[in-house]
Amino acid sequence: xxxxxxxxxxxxxxxxxxxxxxxxxxxxxxxxxxxxxxxxxxxxxxxxxxxxxxxxxxxxxxxxxxxxxxxxxxxxxxxxxxxxxxxxxxxxxxxxxxxxxxxxxxxxxxxxxxxxxxxxxxxxxxxxxxxxxxxxxxxxxxxxxxxxxxxxxxxxxxxxxxxxxxxxxxxxxxxxxxxxxxxxxxxxxxxxxxxxxxxxxxxxxxxxxxxxxxxxxxxxxxxxxxxxxxxxxxxxxxxxxxxxxxxxxxxxxxxxxxxxxxxxxxxxxxxxxxxxxxxxxxxxxxxxxxxxxxxxxxxxxxxxxxxxxxxxxxxxxxxxxxxxxxxxxxxxxxxxxxxxxxxxxxxxxxxxxxxxxxxxx
Numbered sequence: 001x002x003x004x005x006x007x008x009x010x011x012x013x014x015x016x017x018x019x020x021x022x023x024x025x026x027x028x029x030x031x032x033x034x035x036x037x038x039x040x041x042x043x044x045x046x047x048x049x050x051x052x053x054x055x056x057x058x059x060x061x062x063x064x065x066x067x068x069x070x071x072x073x074x075x076x077x078x079x080x081x082x083x084x085x086x087x088x089x090x091x092x093x094x095x096x097x098x099x100x101x102x103x104x105x106x107x108x109x110x111x112x113x114x115x116x117x118x119x120x121x122x123x124x125x126x127x128x129x130x131x132x133x134x135x136x137x138x139x140x141x142x143x144x145x146x147x148x149x150x151x152x153x154x155x156x157x158x159x160x161x162x163x164x165x166x167x168x169x170x171x172x173x174x175x176x177x178x179x180x181x182x183x184x185x186x187x188x189x190x191x192x193x194x195x196x197x198x199x200x201x202x203x204x205x206x207x208x209x210x211x212x213x214x215x216x217x218x219x220x221x222x223x224x225x226x227x228x229x230x231x232x233x234x235x236x237x238x239x240x241x242x243x244x245x246x247x248x249x250x251x252x253x254x255x256x257x258x259x260x261x262x263x264x265x266x267x268x269x270x271x272x273x274x275x276x277x278x279x280x281x282x283x284x285x286x287x288x289x290x291x292x293x294x295x296x297x298x299x300x301x302x303x304x305x306x307x308x309x310x311x312x313x314x315x316x317x318x319x320x321x322x323x324x325x326x327x328x329x330x331x332x333x334x335x336x337x338x339x340x341x342x343x344x345x346x347x348x349x350x351x352x353x354x355x356x357x358x359x360x361x
Contacts, residue, residue: 010337019247063165066184066198073221087139112140150178196241
């Protein structure tokens with residue numbers, strides 16, 4: 001079996017894989033309504049959110065569809081959005097706002113850079129009503145300090161919209177203290193489901209406040225919320241992906257919830273970081289600045305990404321390239337999915353073999 005060390009899709013457990021073999025199901029039948037309702041409840045339960053105040057809205061699409069639904073559905077007509085950028089996905093939020101003509105400012109940082117709180121405070125003085133930020137920016141592996149950002153925004157009563165696509169269910173998300181009104185996420189990352197289902201966790205009052213502004217037909221959260229609360233769905237959902245997500249949520253709960261998954265990821269990432277460091281391969285960021293989910297590493301001297309990738313793929317491992325300008329200097333490793341510590345030890349042996357061959361050439 002090939003071990004995927006990329007940031008989604010992930011290796012599936014057998015119980016999640018087998019869940020997709022359940023009977024074919026029409027999305028207009030009561031059995032689907034029960035499946036959908038169960039998933040929505042389990043998603044809220046991960047962070048102990050009250051369903052009277054919060055809703056999980058399920059979409060068929062990738063994590064980007066949830067990002068797009070969140071921004072387009074939750075920004076009232078007279079709102080002004082500040083988007084914090086320090087990687088590809090912050091910039092993607094800005095691109096979405098551009099396409100939909102959402103009034104916004106972008107606070108740009110170099111990829112991987114620590115967010116400048118002084119610049120943030122200054123930017124908030126320009127009529128900003130909402131702030132959007134990526135929690136785990138997988139461009140670099142940086143875990144942005146949402147608590148610090150929220151502390152600044154809360155002083156001005158400015159709510160947060162969080163891209164939690166690569167952090168939901170494995171990193172801390174304090175919805176109440178951080179003044180979050182919504183976060184976007186997906187099934188096929190820290191939840192260990194399959195691609196095809198994403199979701200937005202939102203305050204119900206935030207969806208209601210902006211419901212009259214419909215910028216999209218397919219991604220309008222108010223439409224989904226009304227129908228999903230009634231046990232229906234406005235469009236055809238990916239039934240087999242729902243089966244997989246439902247079982248993945250059961251597995252996540254059985255394993256001990258987000259805290260246990262965080263601990264497991266951190267232990268596995270420590271094995272990777274220490275092992276690569278012993279081989280002379282440096283991490284881009286300090287461990288304290290990095291997510292437990294994914295870290296970025298400098299390519300070994302004299303070895304291209306393609307050489308490293310192809311050598312590892314021959315040995316049963318798939319890694320991930322750096323993006324944009326990072327493509328020639330970095331590679332990325334994620335520990336999500338059904339990946340064991342023994343798999344990671346074998347991965348380190350494979351890297352050492354590739355280095356030995358190169359140095360012996």
